[in-house]
Amino acid sequence: SGFGTGGTVHIVINNQIGFTTSNPLDARSTLYCTDVAKMIQAPIFHVNADDPEAVIFVTRLALDYRMTFNRDVVIDLVCYRRQGHNEADEPSVTQPQMYQCINQLPTTRAIYAARLIKASVINERTADQMMQNYRSILADGSVVSRPVVEGLTNQYAVNWAPYHDAQWNEVVDTTIDQKTITRLSAQLLDLPADLTLHDRVKKILERRQKMTLGEIPIDWGYAETMAYANLLTTGYPVRLTGQDSGRGTFFHRHAVLHDQTQDRNYTPLQHLSAHQANFLVVDSLLSEEAVLGFEYGYATADPSALVLWEAQFGDFANGAQVVIDQFIASGESKWGRLCSLVMLLPHGFEGQGPEHSSARLERYLQLCAEHNIQVCVPTTPAQMFHLLLRQMLRSFRKPLVVMTCKSMLRNKAATSSLNDLTSGSFEPVISDKSLPDNDAVHRIVVCSGKVYYDLIETRRELQRDDTAIIRLEQIYPFPRALLARAIESFPNATELVWCQEEPHNQGAWDQIKHRFRTLLGDHMKMRYAGRASSAAPAVGNLRVHRQQQQDLINDAIE
Incomplete structure (x- = not known):
């Protein structure tokens, strides 16, 4: 349907x-x-x-x-x-x-x-x-074909002129006030009286009520849902497709609520107000190429809609590689067609083996040139919230590839506060502001994704206040100026370490190391901390995975 x-x-x-x-x-x-x-x-x-x-x-x-x-x-x-x-x-x-x-x-x-x-x-x-x-x-070199029908009006035609020549770093307000949060939360939780929820889902919604009241930190499902609700009530349609997208592969979204006693479901995001934009979520068929191709076409036809395709695991996007290479990454260069499609690709090494660990970040970075796509790795719910709003509120209409999280969904450290939604914006680079003395820092570790939380935990255990950890949340377009500012805030640092979970020949390292070397020049030495090169993305043995993970963390910190 x-x-x-x-x-x-x-x-x-x-x-x-x-x-x-x-x-x-x-x-x-x-x-x-x-x-x-x-x-x-x-x-x-x-x-x-x-x-x-x-x-x-x-x-x-x-x-x-x-x-x-x-x-x-x-x-x-x-x-x-x-x-x-x-x-x-x-x-x-x-x-x-x-x-x-x-x-x-x-x-x-x-x-x-x-x-x-x-x-x-x-x-x-x-x-x-x-x-x-x-x-x-x-x-x-003139046009050889006359217009088929002179003066024909196309009701589906879109004026893309406002979106041309836009810049990725255009500043927009992606905050939401507390009054709006309260109102949207009430609308989202205003469910039919006879709707019988699964006990686990009921507890999740009860927790979301507490998040609205500020009693507990907000999680990823709350932040994402609030971003969609905010867009819908301000006139932006939202379309989300993928395998298990309604519930979320990792049980975090619950955009569709299933009645446990009757054969029916209820979608709160479709019932926010009488004047809201359309929200559609579809649990798609198991053909990544077919679905992603359809979503690309949809996104090229409507710049006002937030169109998202979610892979069940980021690894499975390789079944749609033709669409990614021939259309998403190069469509603008070949045909001048803009597209704001969002790809949500669950990515992260958690011991689940070579088929359920890597969204192949390196492949997207290899395709990056001329500001054709955006590649981001948010590490907090608030970052995800601001990233989704930024995608629509800017006039910059380029595909957005997001390495989304799996285990971070339930990591108590990977949460945000309501204040993070009512203030701030998406930060392409997050500097380390937790250290007592920036002048005492001699090593800077730069990373992307969930490895950050492993790094800060090990640093805390080892009490290494001489090591700063900077998060690169947007890998492309490369935020050179912002990263340079973050590095300069530690004036006595002599070593920069790039730390990643992926093998040496995968992940971001090979695609961005030249950017770091250009940025650092001869002022600071640079090295890699991560897994050794591998033909497969990840090992299939949990014990080996854990040892590899601890080794790369220790290498970065010690």
């Missing part, structure tokens, strides 16, 4: 051989290229591409069908490829008989011109003149 388009017109450019397939039967699992559409009982119109008027008729018929019945329809444009896979390719090597026939065929233009001449619609001179005019326009 979350992925309907009211029907799609699918056009198959059927050159009958694909690329260089010698045997057409090897190109698919069915006898014919459109057979796959039969499983959804979609109409399939086969048309000769050498007959332009028939193509126009079939196209109009297909569009009328789609608009009338809101169902998919397929056009099989039966044609051929006159050249090879490219103009320098020689197709007759693999398709000799086909290309003996093709080489003797006149072009589509010649066939149609002869038909019009025979019907006395035009003469040969007119046909030649039309061709020469067309070639001249091509040679001039």
Whole structure:
């Protein structure tokens, strides 16, 4: 239900051989290229591409069908490829008989011109003149196609001009006042009287009430929900899809509440006010590529909507690598298309093995250039709150890749206060303000993600007040000035350590070490603390994992 388009017109450019397939039967699992559409009982119109008027008729018929019945329809444009896979390719090597026939065929233009001449619609001179005019326009680099319908108004058209040339560090107010928090919390907790909740979910909602009152620190689920509620009530639609997104893979979100006695559910974020924007959360099918591709398209069509795709584990995003590489990271560079899609990728090494530990941070950083995407690793609920609001309140519309947390969701140290929501903003760099004397610091450890909490715990145990720990919460665009300011606040530091949980050949190290070296120059030595290089992201043995984790923490601190 979350992925309907009211029907799609699918056009198959059927050159009958694909690329260089010698045997057409090897190109698919069915006898014919459109057979796959039969499983959804979609109409399939086969048309000769050498007959332009028939193509126009079939196209109009297909569009009328789609608009009338809101169902998919397929056009099989039966044609051929006159050249090879490219103009320098020689197709007759693999398709000799086909290309003996093709080489003797006149072009589509010649066939149609002869038909019009025979019907006395035009003469040969007119046909030649039309061709020469067309070639001249091509040679001039001008637009060759006229508008299909002059003055056509597209009700779905969006003016993207306000979002061009925006800067990532544009300052916006992402705070929320206490009065609004109280109001939104009351609306979120105003549930139907006959709704029977699971005991664990009921306790979570009771804790959220205490968070609103300031009795206990706020957690990740509260901060994220409050961010969505704030956006919805100020006119920004929110769309969240992914596997287990309604509940949250790690039982933290509970955007959808399931009745334990009746077959129904209730979504509080859809009942904030009569004038709120639309909220949709969908537990998607197990196809990362299909869902992420749909969300990319949605986000490129509506800059006013916060569109989020969440992987069940960040590791699983590799099933959508084509969408990430070809569209999300490079769509603006190739086609000038802006997109504010948010990717939520649970990431962190907790001994769960190589398939459930790494969102492959290094792959996203490798794709970073020309401020094409944002890569952030928030370590507090408040940071997540401000990050989500910043994504919509700025005019900067670029994809946001967030390494979200797993074990941090229940780490008592990884919490925030209400004051962190009513003041402040997202901080790309969080300096260390807990030390008694900055002048006594000789080592600076810079890290991202949950390893920070392991580092501060070990530093406390070892009483190493000579070591500062700085969190890099935004890795790209690289916040050089902010990081330089944080480092300069420890004037006597002589060593900088980059600490990460990921193996040496993964994570952020290889992608950002040159930025640090440029920043530090010859004034400070720099080294790496983390796991050794590995073909797999993580080990599968919990005991080995814990030993590796302790070793890299000790290496950074001691």
